[in-house]
Amino acid sequence: MADGTLRLKDVTIALAGQTLVGGLSLAVPPAQVVTVMGPSGSGKSTLLSWICGSVDPAFAISGRVELDCEDITGLPPETRRVGILFQDDLLFPHLSVGENLAFGIPRGIGVGERRKRVREALAEAELSGFEDRDPATLSGGQRARIALMRTLLAEPKALLLDEPFSRLDAALRDRIRRFTFDHAVERGLPTLLVTHDPDDAAAAAGPIVEIDIASC
């Protein structure tokens, strides 16, 4: 039965014979933010890469990931419908703001509709009329909002956040955090956040999972 939940089952991550994450299982229900905390090098980012299907083959990983009661473990990233945001916004520097957003919209949708969705997304990010702007001319907060909107336009069924607020300055961090969580919850997305900032975890207001470097 489809319940929109993101489930990790008995996930173990090892690198060069050393176990980083051992037997992690957790469930992220729709519209909830689960926070995974741990020191750097604990394999948190690797966990997210693995969930979205783009992990470095150097890691040895076992376990399963299910989305909406469907096993997506072996699928290529583009068919998993799992969106991810990194520390850097990674807006494509060769495309305009509008083209960056349009990149996320699934194919097979007509030109007029694509344009409309871009316009709506910009309005939602309070950046109306920014279609033709060069992403390099935007402020950090504006770029972060565009990056989130681009991810959401791809119509993901789950959202992964890889310390996306750590590069923002303190004043901005709070607003962008709110903006991101509100949109994720509003769309009913199961959201998995990895961070080492306790403020992030507090703002997420969901369950917190701690991972340490597992002993061998």
Added chain:
Amino acid sequence: MLRWFPALTLVLFLGPVVAGLVGTWVPAFGILPTLGAMTPSMAPWRQLFAAPGLGTSLALTLGTGFAATLVSLAIVVGFLASCHGRQPVVLVRKLLAPLLAVPHVAVAIGFAFLASPSGWAVRLVSPWLTGWDRPPDIATVPDVYGIALVCGLVLKEVPFLLLITLGALGQVPADRTLAVARSMGYGPATAWLKTVLPMVWPQIRLPVFAVLAYSLSVVDMALVLAPGTPPPLAPRILRWFNDPELGRHFLAAAGACLQFLLVAGSIVLLYGGDRLAARMGRRWIAAGGRGHSGQIARRAGMAAMLMVFAMGLAGILGMAIWSVARRWRWPDAFPSVWTADNWTRQADALAWPGWTTVTVAFAAALIAIALVLGCLENEQRNGVAPGSRVLWLIYAPLLAPQIGFLFGVQVLFVSAGLDGTWAALVWGHLLFVLPYVFLALADPWRRLDERYARTARCLGATPDRVFWRVKLPMLLRPVLFALAVGFAVSIGEYLPTVFAGGGRFATLTTEAVSLASGGDRRVIGVYSFLQALLPWIGFMLAIGVPAWFYRDRRGMKVFAN
């Protein structure tokens, strides 16, 4: 399909090299089925060692090859050691590209125009300084010792080694290391030699070997600058191959094998010298000598580099001026009557070789780019980690002397019915274009932040879409730059055109070489200047097109290498 790219590249690229070596070694022992010779014999070798003046040829080859390599290396290392972080390095970096782009033959002809007894250099100081009212009767280009050839090679190899070393310097913490050494009381040049050079040397060793291999086996520059009776080994082998008496092919093949052994032995020798220098260098470093203020070294380093750049650029300028000169009497510094007639009169003769040059260069560069992109993309998608052995494979056609295997390539093309076709010509050029294209593109391609591709995949893009819509547009500038590198390399190729073209194709390079031996300087000026101009146009487009295309994308500036 992508998985086939590395194999396809190796077959297209190393196949002819291996087949070429076999096809050269077998005739050297008297077997050449196309001529009906089937009995093995040592006759070609006996004939080779009985060739008059072979000893002189070998001495010329070894002397010029090692001299050119060591002098070039000394100039580059001396300059960078004494001027690190100073204004001259910034200036030289800016002037580097135009010199790098000039084909070998054009450099040789430019130097000949400059340094011959009736050349520009003597004109500029006569008669007011020299007192000469007619060109002095001494042989400078070519001279019996091959000094002109060494100078020509140095003019071409210094910019290349400089490029490689500057690139290597960018990848090591040179500034901080120098600061530490200086704070311990080491003089600037001594500090550079003792701390920075050991860090960059592993990355420039292979290119130095390539320079040695090239200098020992150069043909086109030698035809312009080296003495002819007897010439160095490589051009002499070409003369034997071109002999209408087909029996000479066996002698030529044996000579080509000797050339191969000579280059292999020289590389081993240089490698041994490198080991020895490293051991002595460690002792020198550990001895703790601080060196001096580096004032004298700086002046010497700057003067040597200035000479190289001034002569390189003056050579090109000289060709340009000759190409528009009507009357240029000795010892006038400049022509007294200028004209465009040299160009208009040559237009018809230029058209066909010019067309061949451009189309072959473009086709070879485009094929090379496609193969290299396929290999790099396969490497990223299928997680194939490249080893350092691959680099040696890539360098193989640059380390093996061209004359040592191109005859075999020709034999291969003949048996495939390809000889003298446009396709064979492109293939022949591809062997030498591909390594440079790979070297130019591999680093920027691998350096691109892989999270862009991951983000695009997670936004629902297939790997193909990521390639076409994200990676290729983001790396447009390095890709076009690599294309221009390949284009420039092909324009300058001489031997591959001679062998793979089966004598049926003329390019600007082959025309310039055959004109250079006699002929009218105005006509030579037209051919060689055009030959130097084409690579420049390629590089200007490669830099200009992405700059215009992304003029409103400030974030793309970081991808300008």
